[in-house]
Amino acid sequence: MIPQQEPDFNLNHLKLYYGKLFPFADLVRWVSYGNDGKHPGCDQSYIGRREFSFTLENDIYLRFQSFHNALELENSIKEKTPVKIDIGPVYTVDPAKRNAYAQSGDNNVFAPVERELIFDIDMSDYDDVRYCCSGADVCLVCWPLMTIAIKVIDTALRDDFGFKHILWVYSGRRGVHCWVCDGKARRLTNEQRGAIADYFRVYKGNENSHKKVSLMGAALHPFLATSYTNVLKNYFEKNLLTGQNLLATEERYEKILDMIPDESIASELRGRWQDSRRSSSAKEDINVVRWEQCKQLLQSGKHKAQGLRRCIEEIVFCFTYPRLDMEVSKHMNHLLKAPFCVHPKTGRVCVPIDPKRCEEFDPTTVPTLSQLIEELNYEGSRADADGESNRTSLGNAITLFRSSFLQPLLKACKEEIENSYNLKLQQSKNSLGW
Amino acid sequence: MEIVRPQNRRNLLSSSNEAVSAPTIPLYRSAPPLEVRLEDFESFAIDRLRVLKGISDGMSRGKKAEEMENLVKDLWKVNMRHQEATQVLNKDIISHFVLRLVYCRTEDLRKWFLSMESALFRYRFRLLNAEAQRTVMEEFDLPYRAVSNVEFESIKEKLGQVARSMGQPSPTADAIFYKVPFEEVPELVAGRRVFINQGYAYVAMNQIVSLVATQFRSQLSKALILTNRKWTSSIREQEKHRLTPIVEALSSSYLGPDYSQSREYADISLKDIDQVAKSSFPLCMRHLFDKLKEDHHLKHGGRMQLGLFLKGVGLNLDDALAFWRSEFSKKVGLEKFEKQYAYNIRHNYGKEGKRTDYTPYSCQKIISSTPGAGDHHGCPYRHFSEENLRAALSGMGVNSQAMEDVMDKVRNRHYQLACTLTFEALHGMPCDAGINHPNQYFSDSQKILKPKVAYSLQLVIQTNTC
Numbered sequence: 093m094i095p096q097q098e099p100d101f102n103l104n105h106l107k108l109y110y111g112k113l114f115p116f117a118d119l120v121r122w123v124s125y126g127n128d129g130k131h132p133g134c135d136q137s138y139i140g141r142r143e144f145s146f147t148l149e150n151d152i153y154l155r156f157q158s159f160h161n162a163l164e165l166e167n168s169i170k171e172k173t174p175v176k177i178d179i180g181p182v183y184t185v186d187p188a189k190r191n192a193y194a195q196s197g198d199n200n201v202f203a204p205v206e207r208e209l210i211f212d213i214d215m216s217d218y219d220d221v222r223y224c225c226s227g228a229d230v231c232l233v234c235w236p237l238m239t240i241a242i243k244v245i246d247t248a249l250r251d252d253f254g255f256k257h258i259l260w261v262y263s264g265r266r267g268v269h270c271w272v273c274d275g276k277a278r279r280l281t282n283e284q285r286g287a288i289a290d291y292f293r294v295y296k297g298n299e300n301s302h303k304k305v306s307l308m309g310a311a312l313h314p315f316l317a318t319s320y321t322n323v324l325k326n327y328f329e330k331n332l333l334t335g336q337n338l339l340a341t342e343e344r345y346e347k348i349l350d351m352i353p354d355e356s357i358a359s360e361l362r363g364r365w366q367d368s369r370r371s372s373s374a375k376e377d378i379n380v381v382r383w384e385q386c387k388q389l390l391q392s393g394k395h396k397a398q399g400l401r402r403c404i405e406e407i408v409f410c411f412t413y414p415r416l417d418m419e420v421s422k423h424m425n426h427l428l429k430a431p432f433c434v435h436p437k438t439g440r441v442c443v444p445i446d447p448k449r450c451e452e453f454d455p456t457t458v459p460t461l462s463q464l465i466e467e468l469n470y471e472g473s474r475a476d477a478d479g480e481s482n483r484t485s486l487g488n489a490i491t492l493f494r495s496s497f498l499q500p501l502l503k504a505c506k507e508e509i510e511n512s513y514n515l516k517l518q519q520s521k522n523s524l525g526w
Numbered sequence: 527m528e529i530v531r532p533q534n535r536r537n538l539l540s541s542s543n544e545a546v547s548a549p550t551i552p553l554y555r556s557a558p559p560l561e562v563r564l565e566d567f568e569s570f571a572i573d574r575l576r577v578l579k580g581i582s583d584g585m586s587r588g589k590k591a592e593e594m595e596n597l598v599k600d601l602w603k604v605n606m607r608h609q610e611a612t613q614v615l616n617k618d619i620i621s622h623f624v625l626r627l628v629y630c631r632t633e634d635l636r637k638w639f640l641s642m643e644s645a646l647f648r649y650r651f652r653l654l655n656a657e658a659q660r661t662v663m664e665e666f667d668l669p670y671r672a673v674s675n676v677e678f679e680s681i682k683e684k685l686g687q688v689a690r691s692m693g694q695p696s697p698t699a700d701a702i703f704y705k706v707p708f709e710e711v712p713e714l715v716a717g718r719r720v721f722i723n724q725g726y727a728y729v730a731m732n733q734i735v736s737l738v739a740t741q742f743r744s745q746l747s748k749a750l751i752l753t754n755r756k757w758t759s760s761i762r763e764q765e766k767h768r769l770t771p772i773v774e775a776l777s778s779s780y781l782g783p784d785y786s787q788s789r790e791y792a793d794i795s796l797k798d799i800d801q802v803a804k805s806s807f808p809l810c811m812r813h814l815f816d817k818l819k820e821d822h823h824l825k826h827g828g829r830m831q832l833g834l835f836l837k838g839v840g841l842n843l844d845d846a847l848a849f850w851r852s853e854f855s856k857k858v859g860l861e862k863f864e865k866q867y868a869y870n871i872r873h874n875y876g877k878e879g880k881r882t883d884y885t886p887y888s889c890q891k892i893i894s895s896t897p898g899a900g901d902h903h904g905c906p907y908r909h910f911s912e913e914n915l916r917a918a919l920s921g922m923g924v925n926s927q928a929m930e931d932v933m934d935k936v937r938n939r940h941y942q943l944a945c946t947l948t949f950e951a952l953h954g955m956p957c958d959a960g961i962n963h964p965n966q967y968f969s970d971s972q973k974i975l976k977p978k979v980a981y982s983l984q985l986v987i988q989t990n991t992c
Contacts, residue, residue, distance in 0.1 A: 151866075153869070217898070217899050217900065218899075219900070220899065251723070253722065253725055254724040254725030255725075276709075276725070280709065281709075283712050284709050287708075287712035287715040287716040288715065290715070290716035290717070291718055291722075293896075295898065295899065296896075296898075308691075309691040309692055309693050310690040310691070310693065311690035312691055313687065313688055313691045314687045314721055316718070317687060415899060418896065418898065419827075
């Protein structure tokens with residue numbers, strides 16, 4: 093478990109963090125999407141129409157903040173020392189001046205026009221399938237659930253939807269955030285966002301319904317089939333089954349037997365598992381043995397009947413498949429915490445996660461505020477003040493942000509701006525010539 | 527005003543079926559240069575409203591596509607014919623444009639009209655034959671081409687997987703697929719009913735309705751905004767004495783009350799809330815209420831559904847804050863409640879953020895919600911498993927005979943009827959209008975229960991004075 097030590101977070105340290113380490117310039121270059129350049133196609137008003145929102149100490153919310161450049165953002169943050177910074181959508185007009193526009197009478201003047209497609213995955217939504225911890229706590233035994241989520245969603249966003257510029261961020265405590273930043277993604281309507289979120293939705297249960305995952309039809313949709321064979325099955329059998337001891341006790345295996353619609357099979361398995369003498373061969377892990385028995389019985393020829401065909405897959409999906417907070421993804425105007433914030437409860441920095449190597453990510457070794465300040469003090473005693481983040485353990489995180497996300501993104505943005513400018517030029521030329 | 531004269535009815539019935547099997551569907555791109563008599567203006571609109579209202583009812587009962595298709599066919603046949611065959615198309619176009627004016631005026635009205643007209647278009651399109659469908663598609667001028675044989679071969683296996691996942695046979699070599707950006711077919715994406723690769727969805731010929739319906743919808747959506755502008759800037763004033771009164775009357779008559787302000791039985795107070803929850807809350811709210819008392823917590827969807835209902839019931843902001851505080855503080859503590867939850871409650875009452883006074887959720891909205899892990903909101907008749915629903919109903923005091931009737935409706939996905947039957951079983955009174963809104967359930971229930979109190983009081987007074 094990640095200890096929730098108070099010393100990991102205090103406002104003086106946070107002030108120092110914003111003063112010396114927080115990558116303001118990178119953050120603003122990102123959300124400017126190339127519009128901070130000199131090219132005549134750049135939209136100079138773009139960054140100023142983005143909503144930032146600050147949470148100050150004692151939960152004072154400052155919504156609809158806006159800034160024209162990195163320096164303004166930096167000054168404001170240094171002055172106010174927010175414990176949390178959220179990023180909202182880009183609006184039609186400067187959100188700080190929304191009231192002035194509202195008085196003009198037309199309600200439609202102030203509306204969101206662009207927003208990254210975002211996903212929020214939170215470990216507390218998995219409480220019915222993890223036994224190591226619950227609620228806001230996470231540990232290395234349940235973290236693989238997040239790894240699975242990143243792999244499944246990231247692959248589908250790239251291969252199915254064709255998105256390229258995707259940023260994954262540790263939320264600082266119990267989950268991950270995903271920002272899809274392609275121009276096409278930023279301009280999706282709420283309906284289209286909802287459609288993508290629904291495409292990812294498999295888990296249909298609520299607290300009062302019986303089965304949580306229900307897979308119908310004679311085949312799985314290609315996206316589900318690929319996720320199953322490439323990610324879910326392996327993680328279930330090689331990791332979660334034993335890590336979470338999914339079949340070790342009666343209470344736990346009953347949950348799985350509950351998902352088998354054929355009562356005779358369920359009771360046959362129950363009979364075998366209750367008889368502990370026979371299964372205590374000690375050599376093999378009891379979860380693995382029981383899972384093999386379950387598979388064997390469900391997939392043996394005589395039971396290939398209707399309804400049971402999908403049962404093994406349903407169990408695996410139920411215990412592994414990503415659970416998204418749908419509402420966050422469906423609406424343009426949802427706020428999401430900015431990367432590189434410090435989580436006030438854990439003191440951990442919201443660092444980017446490399447989706448290609450997400451299985452190596454360890455939430456328990458993410459730099460904490462107090463650790464960074466200590467490093468800063470140590471470094472400060474012997475070096476100049478330039479590029480301080482490079483010499484703290486935040487350096488790797490910032491390097492990752494730049495190399496794997498920001499640079500390719502800005503390159504694509506530049507091309508997009510130039511292309512659309514040239515196209516416009518071409519069009520106006522044509523219309524003149526005509 | 528007399529809407530349809532009875533002597534004309536017979537003529538109507540004898541006229542042809544063309545209305546349904548009309549060779550094509552107008553796309554309503556521009557207002558018709560027709561002269562319209564004032565009484566036609568209104569009566570055509572009312573006829574079309576009957577169709578749209580029927581569609582809305584069908585959708586809230588969770589009818590399947592085929593059932594909806596038949597429903598729309600019947601609704602159209604009954605309401606949209608005209609004694610002169612040549613006028614059928616005109617009636618269609620005129621009624622649409624009148625309602626566009628009626629329903630352009632607020633966000634809620636636009637939303638309702640947009641989804642009903644889109645549904646109407648969709649099912650009318652499905653009723654067309656293949657040739658007529660192609661004609662409509664051409665009229666939209668969609669820039670999509672059918673997938674080539676070579677490309678088809680390369681993804682044949684995936685297309686087959688998608689088809690089989692929907693219980694359909696794999697497509698044959700002569701099947702036509704269109705390759706379109708996934709953004710154009712959100713409903714097919716949402717249902718995983720298409721293969722998607724590198725941003726493109728492969729849409730089968732029999733799914734093309736989604737593509738045209740989306741086009742129709744987005745064109746109508748834009749048009750409604752423009753109509754609204756014209757309405758506020760000029761039409762309303764110009765037509766102050768002629769059309770404006772008709773337009774304003776038409777919209778309110780069919781959408782039903784919005785329950786954002788409680789009227790008759792306003793001001794339930796905190797001390798009564800436990801008691802009225804038992805006697806007059808529909809199951810969806812009763813369940814949330816009980817869970818809140820039990821867990822001292824509800825997730826966001828539940829807080830919204832119950833919170834707005836309570837607002838509609840007449841709980842004022844201060845009482846609402848006190849109510850939620852008293853429960854939540856037992857679990858998360860007072861401080862956290864004030865920090866994290868109080869804002870949202872004030873927000874619901876229009877005191878924060880956008881300052882919109884939010885309206886309580888209707889049955890339709892609740893039925894179509896998608897509760898997930900840890901959620902207790904939604905419509906119990908739809909979202910509960912059978913066992914849990916039975917347990918909940920018997921907890922409310924529904925007897926076993928009524929229970930079977932309710933479960934029967936649930937199996938046929940008539941969730942609002944199931945709720946109506948529950949209401950009738952618990953109140954021993956018929957509910958002819960049916961349940962369309964949790965706040966309507968509440969006020970109907972109070973109407974039945976409250977007069978009894980008043981009546982028995984009266985009796986007491988009378989006996990005393992005797």
